[in-house]
Structures are given as structure tokens and as C-alpha cells.
Amino acid sequence: MREFYQAEIEVFFNPKKANDFAKADSILDYRLRLQPIGEDSVKDVSCKDALESRLISSKLVAYYLALIQQFYEKAGIPREKIRLRELDEDERAFYAAEAWDLEVETSLGWIELVACNNRGEHDLGGHERLSGQEMTVLDDGERVLPNVFELSMGIDRSLYCILENSLHLVNNRIVLKLPPHLAPIQATVLPLLSKEPFTSEAMRIYRSLKQEFDVVYDVSGSIGRRYARYDEIGVPVDITIDHQTLEDKTVTVRFRDSTIQLRVGESDLMNFLRDHLKIG
Missing domain, CATH: 3.30.930.10 (Bira Bifunctional Protein; Domain 2)
Incomplete structure (x- = not known):
């Protein structure tokens, strides 16, 4: 073997x-x-x-x-x-x-x-x-x-x-800090709440992103538990669809290593991920 x-x-x-x-x-x-x-x-x-x-x-x-x-x-x-x-x-x-x-x-x-x-x-x-x-x-x-x-x-x-x-181990938070280009899952798409209209909007973004990126869609558990779960397996970026998304078509982008969160327009999301993940 x-x-x-x-x-x-x-x-x-x-x-x-x-x-x-x-x-x-x-x-x-x-x-x-x-x-x-x-x-x-x-x-x-x-x-x-x-x-x-x-x-x-x-x-x-x-x-x-x-x-x-x-x-x-x-x-x-x-x-x-x-x-x-x-x-x-x-x-x-x-x-x-x-x-x-x-x-x-x-x-x-x-x-x-x-x-x-x-x-x-x-x-x-x-x-x-x-x-x-x-x-x-x-x-x-x-x-x-x-x-x-x-x-x-x-x-x-x-x-x-x-x-x-x-x-x-960062402040009692387990983080797998894989380089973004090595991460098997590049991003998650997470509706803040597991109900409409959050889920349908998140699914629409997920289907758009999966044409180019290795992404997962997850509604299981609180948003904090989902962040922690994907930090542990090395996902570099979390994309959250929240109340503000429904108002102005922006999403919350959270970075695994720093936990910094930014607002990014849906129309800019593809290029934003390409830049962060060094793709293209």
C-alpha cells in the first residue's frame, strides 16, 4: 500500500x-x-x-x-x-x-x-x-x-x-487556518434564520457562487454555532444573509482568522471572493 x-x-x-x-x-x-x-x-x-x-x-x-x-x-x-x-x-x-x-x-x-x-x-x-x-x-x-x-x-x-x-486555539475558539487556496471548502452561505425569505435569498446566492467556488449552504443551528463549526474545518469566509440583505442586497462577509465582518454588495461578491481566495 x-x-x-x-x-x-x-x-x-x-x-x-x-x-x-x-x-x-x-x-x-x-x-x-x-x-x-x-x-x-x-x-x-x-x-x-x-x-x-x-x-x-x-x-x-x-x-x-x-x-x-x-x-x-x-x-x-x-x-x-x-x-x-x-x-x-x-x-x-x-x-x-x-x-x-x-x-x-x-x-x-x-x-x-x-x-x-x-x-x-x-x-x-x-x-x-x-x-x-x-x-x-x-x-x-x-x-x-x-x-x-x-x-x-x-x-x-x-x-x-x-x-x-x-x-x-484562539480565545477558546478552534480555528484551522489553512491558506485559502488549500481550503477544501472556500466559503459558506448561511441564512441568519432558517425561514423565508432568508433561505430562498441564501439559496439563490449559493447557486450563483457554486458555479465557480466550492461553497456549502447550511441552515443547521444558530449562526454562532455555524461560524464555529466552519472555523474548525478551515473555511476562510462565511457569507451571511441577514435582515439588511433583504433591504439593500448586501451580505455580511466574515473572515475566519480575524472574525472581522464586512458588508459586501451581492453584485460585488464574486469579484470579492476571487480577490480574497486568489482565484483568477
């Missing part, structure tokens, strides 16, 4: 061109959180400086280390809780010419989420030796045995770390 909680990327590359990697140009100023072999603390260093000081072997490796660190930052893990720890010969796999573990600090300590291994020619070289079949490819007129850079992610561990870093 391992395939259900392990995700891997195998990047095949020409080792002679590992520093001729145009994709890396966009991340040269991005700062990695590196803990090299023998260091007790993390160095916050740009990809460019890490390459020039030879902390990282190539632009290709720098690019994928930056990509995986950015992934967890966008998932809501604070930068200061992330490190890329370089493994020494005793820790790394025998086939790895270079190895970094992306780790996240949690209440349980540092947890490894992604193993980043420069596997060199171990994979295709091994196939070639055992099968007797040539595994080289033609690159710019030259026969090359591709090397492999591998990123191996623990999905279950990653989900745990994202949830632990997102779950907060």
Missing part, C-alpha cells in the same frame, strides 16, 4: 549540463534554509550564493530544492520551521552522491518530509550492467548516460505537518 502515501519524482538529466539549467534562473535570488554537514544551525542563503560557495552542487539541484521548499511555504508552513539538512556519508543512501532532507519542526521534533537524492548514474547504470542493454541517450550529438535526481515525499507526514501548523 506504500504508493498511497509516498510520492516520488525522478528527474533525468545530463550531468554535464546540470549547471546549464535555464529554469534555475528564476530562483537564484530565492533564499534556501540550508543546514550543511557539520553545521548546528540553519543558513538562510540565496540559491545564487549557495551555488557560488558550493554548498549545492548544481543549478539543477538548487532549482528542485527551492521548488520543494516553496511548496511547503505555500502550504502554510512558516519558513523558520523548515530546513534542508544535508546528510553525511553515514546517513545517506549508498548510491547518493548528494542528499538533502527537507524537514519541518513540529511538536514531535523535526520530521523528515522529503528525501532529495542525487542518485547519479546508479539507476540506469545498474540497468545497463544487469540487462546488457545500452541505456545512453543522444544529447547534442553525444551519447550520455542520464543521471537521476530524486525527490521522495511522505504524503501522510506532510498532511500531518500542514494540519498541525494550521490548527490554532
Whole structure:
């Protein structure tokens, strides 16, 4: 069952061109959180400086280390809780010419989420030796045995770390502060009272919004209980249809993290949500 909680990327590359990697140009100023072999603390260093000081072997490796660190930052893990720890010969796999573990600090300590291994020619070289079949490819007129850079992610561990870093107790209020772009439910539509004309107006808004957003309609319980329920499961925005809605076609928009409430016109609601949820 391992395939259900392990995700891997195998990047095949020409080792002679590992520093001729145009994709890396966009991340040269991005700062990695590196803990090299023998260091007790993390160095916050740009990809460019890490390459020039030879902390990282190539632009290709720098690019994928930056990509995986950015992934967890966008998932809501604070930068200061992330490190890329370089493994020494005793820790790394025998086939790895270079190895970094992306780790996240949690209440349980540092947890490894992604193993980043420069596997060199171990994979295709091994196939070639055992099968007797040539595994080289033609690159710019030259026969090359591709090397492999591998990123191996623990999905279950990653989900745990994202949830632990997102779950907060705020004034006795449980709040799952998922980044809006990660929230499975993006907004709720809540009639203040579970009777007409509140319910029909709320249903009309719900049907309009669900064409573009993942929204839910809920009339169960008091409005306070509904707010609390959706705070706990990470919904970024609550939209309440109240008495004023019936008078001037504005709704109450409540933000999960701050509990700030704003009045927004029904005609402006779609663009308001696009902006807040960073959609479009």
C-alpha cells in the first residue's frame, strides 16, 4: 500500500549540463534554509550564493530544492520551521552522491518530509550492467548516460505537518487556518434564520457562487454555532444573509482568522471572493 502515501519524482538529466539549467534562473535570488554537514544551525542563503560557495552542487539541484521548499511555504508552513539538512556519508543512501532532507519542526521534533537524492548514474547504470542493454541517450550529438535526481515525499507526514501548523486555539475558539487556496471548502452561505425569505435569498446566492467556488449552504443551528463549526474545518469566509440583505442586497462577509465582518454588495461578491481566495 506504500504508493498511497509516498510520492516520488525522478528527474533525468545530463550531468554535464546540470549547471546549464535555464529554469534555475528564476530562483537564484530565492533564499534556501540550508543546514550543511557539520553545521548546528540553519543558513538562510540565496540559491545564487549557495551555488557560488558550493554548498549545492548544481543549478539543477538548487532549482528542485527551492521548488520543494516553496511548496511547503505555500502550504502554510512558516519558513523558520523548515530546513534542508544535508546528510553525511553515514546517513545517506549508498548510491547518493548528494542528499538533502527537507524537514519541518513540529511538536514531535523535526520530521523528515522529503528525501532529495542525487542518485547519479546508479539507476540506469545498474540497468545497463544487469540487462546488457545500452541505456545512453543522444544529447547534442553525444551519447550520455542520464543521471537521476530524486525527490521522495511522505504524503501522510506532510498532511500531518500542514494540519498541525494550521490548527490554532484562539480565545477558546478552534480555528484551522489553512491558506485559502488549500481550503477544501472556500466559503459558506448561511441564512441568519432558517425561514423565508432568508433561505430562498441564501439559496439563490449559493447557486450563483457554486458555479465557480466550492461553497456549502447550511441552515443547521444558530449562526454562532455555524461560524464555529466552519472555523474548525478551515473555511476562510462565511457569507451571511441577514435582515439588511433583504433591504439593500448586501451580505455580511466574515473572515475566519480575524472574525472581522464586512458588508459586501451581492453584485460585488464574486469579484470579492476571487480577490480574497486568489482565484483568477
